[in-house]
Amino acid sequence: MNFATKAALAVAILGLAACSNPDKYGSGATGPGGTLGPAGAGITQGGINDPNSPAYFSQTIGDMVHFSVDQSTLSDTARGILTQQASWLVSHPSYTAIIEGHADEQGTREYNLALGARRANAAQEFLVSQGVAGNRLRTVSYGKERPLAICSTEECYAKNRRAVTVISQSAAGS
Amino acid sequence: MMRFVLAMLVALFAGSFGALAQDQAPLHITITDGVIEPLPFAIAGFIPETPDATDVAAQLTQVVSSDLTGTGLFREIAKSAYIQNITNFDTPVNYSDWQAINAQALVVGSVAMSGGKVVVKFRLFDVFSGQQMGEGQQLAASPGSWRRLAHKVSDVIYSRITGEGPYFDSRVVFVSETGPKNARQKRLAVMDYDGANVTYLTDASTIVLAPRFSRDGTRVLYTTFETGFPRIKMLDVATASARLLPDVPGTMTFAPRFSPDGNKVVYSLEQNGNTDLWMMDIASGQTQRLTTSPSIETSPSFSPDGSRIVFESDRSGTQQLYIMSAGGGDATRISFGDGRYSTPVWSPRGDMIAFTKQNSGRFHIGVMRTDGSEERLLTSSFLDEGPTWSPNGRVIMFTRETPGAQGEAALYSVDISGRNLKKVPTPGPASDPAWSPLLP
Numbered sequence: 064m065n066f067a068t069k070a071a072l073a074v075a076i077l078g079l080a081a082c083s084n085p086d087k088y089g090s091g092a093t094g095p096g097g098t099l100g101p102a103g104a105g106i107t108q109g110g111i112n113d114p115n116s117p118a119y120f121s122q123t124i125g126d127m128v129h130f131s132v133d134q135s136t137l138s139d140t141a142r143g144i145l146t147q148q149a150s151w152l153v154s155h156p157s158y159t160a161i162i163e164g165h166a167d168e169q170g171t172r173e174y175n176l177a178l179g180a181r182r183a184n185a186a187q188e189f190l191v192s193q194g195v196a197g198n199r200l201r202t203v204s205y206g207k208e209r210p211l212a213i214c215s216t217e218e219c220y221a222k223n224r225r226a227v228t229v230i231s232q233s234a235a236g237s
Numbered sequence: 238m239m240r241f242v243l244a245m246l247v248a249l250f251a252g253s254f255g256a257l258a259q260d261q262a263p264l265h266i267t268i269t270d271g272v273i274e275p276l277p278f279a280i281a282g283f284i285p286e287t288p289d290a291t292d293v294a295a296q297l298t299q300v301v302s303s304d305l306t307g308t309g310l311f312r313e314i315a316k317s318a319y320i321q322n323i324t325n326f327d328t329p330v331n332y333s334d335w336q337a338i339n340a341q342a343l344v345v346g347s348v349a350m351s352g353g354k355v356v357v358k359f360r361l362f363d364v365f366s367g368q369q370m371g372e373g374q375q376l377a378a379s380p381g382s383w384r385r386l387a388h389k390v391s392d393v394i395y396s397r398i399t400g401e402g403p404y405f406d407s408r409v410v411f412v413s414e415t416g417p418k419n420a421r422q423k424r425l426a427v428m429d430y431d432g433a434n435v436t437y438l439t440d441a442s443t444i445v446l447a448p449r450f451s452r453d454g455t456r457v458l459y460t461t462f463e464t465g466f467p468r469i470k471m472l473d474v475a476t477a478s479a480r481l482l483p484d485v486p487g488t489m490t491f492a493p494r495f496s497p498d499g500n501k502v503v504y505s506l507e508q509n510g511n512t513d514l515w516m517m518d519i520a521s522g523q524t525q526r527l528t529t530s531p532s533i534e535t536s537p538s539f540s541p542d543g544s545r546i547v548f549e550s551d552r553s554g555t556q557q558l559y560i561m562s563a564g565g566g567d568a569t570r571i572s573f574g575d576g577r578y579s580t581p582v583w584s585p586r587g588d589m590i591a592f593t594k595q596n597s598g599r600f601h602i603g604v605m606r607t608d609g610s611e612e613r614l615l616t617s618s619f620l621d622e623g624p625t626w627s628p629n630g631r632v633i634m635f636t637r638e639t640p641g642a643q644g645e646a647a648l649y650s651v652d653i654s655g656r657n658l659k660k661v662p663t664p665g666p667a668s669d670p671a672w673s674p675l676l677p
Contacts (some may be wrong), residue, residue: 173536203465
């Protein structure tokens, strides 16, 4: 396989991932400034005002909580968002979620993977404490590999230190 | 994929060209000296001995020159300054002609195509002592491996003059990067230490991180997101075939490194938000937990004798470096300066630990003794991380990333004295270098 073919294949795979899972790296990855871009809009069922829609979960409630530098403690704001996430998940049992932990670039790669895992776990534990069954949740860390904002100042770093609850309808669901 | 057929013949020449015993100390560079004036040298040849060797002779001369000058320890004298015109490998060296242009070392070599192989002969002369340094050597390899021949020649010259181990005939596995900062694509690649002969080992379909060579250079461990979660994969370099190491569902595994004997892997395993160090026996898949702390333990690296492991932990509140027995148990903290210390890597010589340090918003690559003493920072930038040692423990390669939306990663190298900081050529942005051992 020559390089051009490989490159085309890689683009195709990425495109596929973007379609099946618009929030792969947080909703902001689908468009600049955290708004839902065309790729996401194309597959979202129901609008942000439809309380049963995934868009309502990711946009209206908010699928993302943020953290202080090198910390994984949940702020009051984060707890508020996670409480609503939990309540939505409890009332929509056909959905499962993967919680992605992320770090800003001010750290070494492997430490940031571990730090992202701490953040994802903090969010997961809170959701479980609010009644979401643990077997509906999984965590993953991307460390500093998938920043949402790409400048190298605290304004961007604050956006990148996040845990994103990415929901999907489980195969066994409705 | 990379099949080197390097048949090496070491023939000895009776290199006695009437050595004029002069009152000169033998030629030698001590590379740990702080500031060094590069040693001037001349390459008279490599002279093509058969007509079909002309091109390879010129290329080989270029690579030897580039290896030596690339260390920052040597300076090549322009050929236009040469007085003696050496046209034959056996022409006696007229030392005064080389002394006159202040060439301290002289390389006389030849290249011939013989029996389908490139055959290189060379001698090294200490010009001011008026004698040959060591014996002449003859090396042969298939034409496709001529660069390795050149590196082998350079290694002999470098070692004879510095007294250090060789390192030019080595490879580097790294992560080749493309795409914007928020959608970076990463592929494993391997190249010669000087950036030549790049071969890609994976496609860009998933994130791959932090490859590391086995001590024999035949296998690479790395972290892949191909399952959607960080997992450790082991790749055979010759065939580029790879397999995931077994894991426990619901965990992340990353930061792998081979034991010196190549039979075990030490790595980080994350479960319920807590990251600890584990050891896996590759053949049986059997695992052993090495740390049981609620803090983050990661980036483990074996001592060359396999008896100890250096790693980073934030058990004190910030990332610091610790050493423990390879069997786990109590650990001794070795880093005590200001800032955070991470990614420790044990030198192949066993005497030093290279690390990343973050302090006051800057990143540094540094080295310290294994007891934490004699800490020395070698670099400083917006983001330097992930040192790897040259096979002789004298040079460190690492990742340097520039800030901002257009920020890109590149590979850099620096002497352990902090001298000769330079960018390593790669086809595009690159990160996470890991140096191979010296090739056989």
